[in-house]
Amino acid sequence: MITTTPFHERLDQLNETGLWGHWSGYLSATRYCSSAKHEYFAVRNSAGFFDTSPLYKYRIVGRDAERLLAGVMTRDIRQCRPGKAQYTVWCDDRGFVLEDGVVFRHSQDEFLLTAAEPNLGYFSDLAGRLDVSLEDVTDELGMLAVQGPRSRAILAKIAPGVEELGYFEHTDAKIGTTPVTVSRTGYTGDLGFEIRVARDDALPVLDAVIAAGEGHGLRPFGEQALLMARIEAGLALIGVEFSSSRFAYTDHERVTPKELGFGWMLHGIDDETRPFIGRDAIRRELAEKTSRWATVGLLLDWADHDRVYVAAGLVPPKDETPVEDEFMLYDDAGARIGYTTSQMYSPVLQRHIAIARVRPDLAALGTRVDYELTINHEYQTIAAEVTRLPFFNPARKTA
Amino acid sequence: MATKSTSYDAIIVGGGHNGLVNGAYLAKAGLKVLVIERRHVVGGAAITEELRPGFHFTSFSYALSLLRPDIVHELDLVKHGFMPILMPSSFAPMENGDYLLLGQDRDENIREIMRHSPHDADAMDRYEYDVERVCQLVKPLLDKVPPNIFGKSAEDLAETADLVRHLRGVDQKVIHDLVRMLTGSAADFLDDYFESDILKGYIASSGIIGTKVGPMSQGSGLVLLYHSMGEHDGHFGAWSFHKGGNGGFTEVLARAAQSFGAEIMLNAPVSRVVTKEGRAVGVALEDGTELTARTVVSAVDPRRTFTELVEPRELPSDLVENIDRMKFQGTSAKVNFALDGAPRYPALGDRTDQYLGFVNIGPSMEYLERAFDDAKYGWYSQRPYIDCAIQSFVDPDMAPPGKHVMSCFVQYAPYHLKGSDWDTERERFADTVQGTLESFFPGFGDLVLQREVRTPLDIERTVGLTEGNIFAGEFFAPQMYFFRPAPGWSQYRTPIDGYYQCGSGTHPGGCVMGAPGKLASQQILRDLTADKAATG
Ligand SMILES: Cc1cc2nc3c(=O)[nH]c(=O)nc-3n(C[C@H](O)[C@H](O)[C@H](O)COP(=O)(O)OP(=O)(O)OC[C@H]3O[C@@H](n4cnc5c(N)ncnc54)[C@H](O)[C@@H]3O)c2cc1C
Numbered sequence: 052m053i054t055t056t057p058f059h060e061r062l063d064q065l066n067e068t069g070l071w072g073h074w075s076g077y078l079s080a081t082r083y084c085s086s087a088k089h090e091y092f093a094v095r096n097s098a099g100f101f102d103t104s105p106l107y108k109y110r111i112v113g114r115d116a117e118r119l120l121a122g123v124m125t126r127d128i129r130q131c132r133p134g135k136a137q138y139t140v141w142c143d144d145r146g147f148v149l150e151d152g153v154v155f156r157h158s159q160d161e162f163l164l165t166a167a168e169p170n171l172g173y174f175s176d177l178a179g180r181l182d183v184s185l186e187d188v189t190d191e192l193g194m195l196a197v198q199g200p201r202s203r204a205i206l207a208k209i210a211p212g213v214e215e216l217g218y219f220e221h222t223d224a225k226i227g228t229t230p231v232t233v234s235r236t237g238y239t240g241d242l243g244f245e246i247r248v249a250r251d252d253a254l255p256v257l258d259a260v261i262a263a264g265e266g267h268g269l270r271p272f273g274e275q276a277l278l279m280a281r282i283e284a285g286l287a288l289i290g291v292e293f294s295s296s297r298f299a300y301t302d303h304e305r306v307t308p309k310e311l312g313f314g315w316m317l318h319g320i321d322d323e324t325r326p327f328i329g330r331d332a333i334r335r336e337l338a339e340k341t342s343r344w345a346t347v348g349l350l351l352d353w354a355d356h357d358r359v360y361v362a363a364g365l366v367p368p369k370d371e372t373p374v375e376d377e378f379m380l381y382d383d384a385g386a387r388i389g390y391t392t393s394q395m396y397s398p399v400l401q402r403h404i405a406i407a408r409v410r411p412d413l414a415a416l417g418t419r420v421d422y423e424l425t426i427n428h429e430y431q432t433i434a435a436e437v438t439r440l441p442f443f444n445p446a447r448k449t450a
Numbered sequence: 451m452a453t454k455s456t457s458y459d460a461i462i463v464g465g466g467h468n469g470l471v472n473g474a475y476l477a478k479a480g481l482k483v484l485v486i487e488r489r490h491v492v493g494g495a496a497i498t499e500e501l502r503p504g505f506h507f508t509s510f511s512y513a514l515s516l517l518r519p520d521i522v523h524e525l526d527l528v529k530h531g532f533m534p535i536l537m538p539s540s541f542a543p544m545e546n547g548d549y550l551l552l553g554q555d556r557d558e559n560i561r562e563i564m565r566h567s568p569h570d571a572d573a574m575d576r577y578e579y580d581v582e583r584v585c586q587l588v589k590p591l592l593d594k595v596p597p598n599i600f601g602k603s604a605e606d607l608a609e610t611a612d613l614v615r616h617l618r619g620v621d622q623k624v625i626h627d628l629v630r631m632l633t634g635s636a637a638d639f640l641d642d643y644f645e646s647d648i649l650k651g652y653i654a655s656s657g658i659i660g661t662k663v664g665p666m667s668q669g670s671g672l673v674l675l676y677h678s679m680g681e682h683d684g685h686f687g688a689w690s691f692h693k694g695g696n697g698g699f700t701e702v703l704a705r706a707a708q709s710f711g712a713e714i715m716l717n718a719p720v721s722r723v724v725t726k727e728g729r730a731v732g733v734a735l736e737d738g739t740e741l742t743a744r745t746v747v748s749a750v751d752p753r754r755t756f757t758e759l760v761e762p763r764e765l766p767s768d769l770v771e772n773i774d775r776m777k778f779q780g781t782s783a784k785v786n787f788a789l790d791g792a793p794r795y796p797a798l799g800d801r802t803d804q805y806l807g808f809v810n811i812g813p814s815m816e817y818l819e820r821a822f823d824d825a826k827y828g829w830y831s832q833r834p835y836i837d838c839a840i841q842s843f844v845d846p847d848m849a850p851p852g853k854h855v856m857s858c859f860v861q862y863a864p865y866h867l868k869g870s871d872w873d874t875e876r877e878r879f880a881d882t883v884q885g886t887l888e889s890f891f892p893g894f895g896d897l898v899l900q901r902e903v904r905t906p907l908d909i910e911r912t913v914g915l916t917e918g919n920i921f922a923g924e925f926f927a928p929q930m931y932f933f934r935p936a937p938g939w940s941q942y943r944t945p946i947d948g949y950y951q952c953g954s955g956t957h958p959g960g961c962v963m964g965a966p967g968k969l970a971s972q973q974i975l976r977d978l979t980a981d982k983a984a985t986g
Contacts, residue, residue, distance in 0.1 A: 086554035089538035266851025369684025
């Protein structure tokens with residue numbers, strides 16, 4: 052049966068639309084008001100909060116916790132000091148991505164992993180006889196993302212010290228008398244924080260955040276606004292940009308970290324002291340340059356876009372609603388050279404953007420490709436240009 | 451302020467948004483450009499001023515819609531901070547305490563309209579579709595230099611033929627609707643769709659903005675159409691609020707122009723355009739400085755362009771006559787407030803989400819027309835039309851937390867008052883506005899921390915817009931398209947070689963749109979290329 056998060060009681064009062072999606076078995080607001088775009092602008096211009104409690108959360112504790120994670124995660128958790136967090140993928144032994152998640156390191160021997168999918172069995176099986184305990188704490192914790200340019204000022208009022216947090220750092224703090232963990236993380240590509248709090252203390256913490264946000268344009272945002280922000284931020288989403296190799300029927304459905312745009316996660320790959328699952332395959336992929344794809348951003352040519360629609364007698368659509376679907380890409384000769392995975396019209400960039408996968412030789416910035424869509428029930432192409440991800444990357448995100 | 455040089459390829463007189471757009475395009479094309487602004491800020495009618503610590507007022511222009519999207523891209527404005535923020539709702543209070551509150555959800559809007567008139571529930575879609583079809587037809591004309599239909603050159607004939615071709619093959623109903631809007635009243639047009647007073651008042655308000663017409667006057671249809679042609683994020687007639695107000699927008703423009711190499715000179719009123727043998731060769735500043743340029747562009751209104759910056763005797767007399775009788779007669783004013791908190795609308799209790807967009811005090815066509823009646827006879831409206839925007843709800847950077855700035859655009863406030871003048875009437879006028887607001891938002895007066903009054907005379911004095919006309923010339927059919935600003939002179943040129951015009955008094959017209967500035971730059975660059983070809 053569908054359940055609710057620790058914040059639900061208040062969020063239910065705030066949700067004017069009655070629209071809820073199901074996310075990992077929890078009710079999750081689609082949007083709170085009639086306009087997802089308005090909620091999105093809170094994130095880009097003032098501040099918004101989003102209930103991320105449905106993420107799976109695992110406490111991983113023990114003398115061998117680091118060893119376990121170092122042997123599984125693609126990024127080297129040994130480099131992550133207490134008080135820091137790492138976004139990482141983990142792969143199968145063929146070097147294909149299984150899933151992604153964020154690992155928070157609390158101390159030498161204590162970690163918290165958040166993930167989109169259940170993983171307790173997988174990690175427990177790998178733990179074998181290692182001295183490590185894994186515990187699913189999903190239900191024990193509420194997790195609230197507070198994102199946007201004003202998020203720091205708002206949280207600093209109620210959790211002094213958090214204004215000092217660097218990007219991907221976390222700290223224990225108190226909101227009122229309630230102990231919380233605050234991290235400088237999020238899924239919007241903006242300045243932002245996430246607060247973890249014990250289930251029973253969740254509501255007073257949310258209320259304190261709301262009160263602190265008064266006059267600062269703070270408002271709740273739902274999944275639609277989040278998904279807009281995450282495309283602009285160039286953040287991969289499981290089920291959209293990739294799916295777990297474990298459940299793929301063909302290699303077409305699989306991607307490697309390199310192909311997914313995570314080459315930056317592979318810096319320490321030649322470090323012989325850290326074998327991890329998939330390492331050898333990834334090394335071979337890098338050495339033999341066998342990556343099939345490169346993940347890039349695409350900016351649609353605005354003039355071509357409008358011209359094609361106007362010529363068809365239509366009003367050029369500029370719809371910020373994300374379309375998480377594949378659209379084909381071609382070169383000038385009409386050969387298929389890739390596909391997109393997510394697209395939308397970006398209000399802050401004033402451009403149609405798409406996260407795409409192209410042949411690696413076409414991944415250079417500025418490369419021109421043709422983006423195919425249907426207009427008046429006919430295939431048409433629009434010129435597009437390869438650009439860097441993230442599309443939107445304000446200095447405040449990491450500053 | 452010293453300039454880097456005394457000699458430029460192009461000097462633009464006036465640092466309003468059109469002057470900046472023009473300068474940016476010319477600089478982007480490689481010209482050495484100087485934009486000269488009389489005041490200490492750029493932006494002209496599109497400025498934001500911190501008149502009280504933490505409170506940012508959009509003294510004049512306050513929202514964005516008609517800005518041509520190609521300008522955003524071609525001038526790389528996003529890189530310089532361009533950020534139009536959605537205004538997700540529109541609120542129209544009524545005199546009986548009820549209201550019309552429209553948002554972003556079509557179905558909710560239909561329910562809301564049904565509260566007022568079940569008949570009108572499906573009218574909105576039809577109305578918007580029909581007007582959008584007309585806009586689709588007209589919009590390409592906004593992005594082109596108007597043809598010189600009086601000209602005989604091969605180019606003129608070809609351009610006129612292009613226009614005819616553009617109109618040919620268009621659906622008969624669309625052409626008919628176009629003519630009905632261009633020549634008729636907003637009231638007649640809206641009566642075909644709607645029966646509800648509040649809905650008609652709300653929509654018809656766009657038919658009177660900036661113009662000395664009532665919704666029942668012929669000609670208000672044209673103003674309604676013009677204001678429907680905006681396309682914030684591609685959405686029909688949608689308006690946005692630029693981060694930091696329209697002044698935030700013109701700062702973005704200035705940065706873009708500078709990034710292309712344009713220089714901007716502030717606090718430098720130009721006294722005249724210097725001509726030599728019928729050619730513009732530079733400008734003289736009020737302080738006596740002379741700067742030379744091969745191209746001089748006037749980004750101020752047509753009166754100043756043709757009768758102040760140059761000697762009218764140097765111009766053809768039909769042009770001077772047309773400019774003399776061009777109608778300005780500003781009828782709009784602003785009363786802006788710093789507020790201690792959110793106004794309260796009794797029927798909505800403590801809610802404030804109705805303030806995320808325009809608050810339209812114009813509850814019926816009759817209300818608007820009666821407001822106009824006062825103006826017809828030379829007085830300001832005793833119960834004025836007010837377009838309010840409490841921008842700090844959309845952009846919290848506009849006011850300190852919990853406080854607000856409220857921009858109120860007011861009609862009618864005719865430039866010529868019968869039996870008095872604006873310096874005498876300023877505060878009484880503002881009291882009338884505040885009193886009207888008080889009647890809709892009881893307790894409003896107690897919230898007022900500060901009040902900024904901008905009468906048409908202030909608009910003229912501060913921005914330089916003749917008679918305070920917000921569009922630099924009335925939106926009347928004989929003053930539009932190939933008649934703007936005068937027959938024969940709608941192509942941004944003037945009778946003086948090397949002297950051009952690019953302000954809102956040229957096609958397409960006023961509003962923060964940028965099209966005049968851009969189109970003029972195209973004409974200038976074309977002429978320069980032709981000159982070069984001719985002189986080898
Ligand atoms: C009260 C008001 C509200 C409005 N609201 C809106 C709105 O919400 N949305 C919208 O789209 N439009 C609005 N408009 C219309 C819009 O703001 C104007 O049409 C537009 O800003 C005009 O731009 P411009 O560049 O053509 O001219 P201006 O903005 O008038 O710029 C001309 C510039 O030239 C300078 N200048 C004048 N003489 C000289 C000289 N001799 N030497 C040097 N410099 C000189 C002036 O100081 C000024 O900066 C409003 C206008 C007003 C007045």
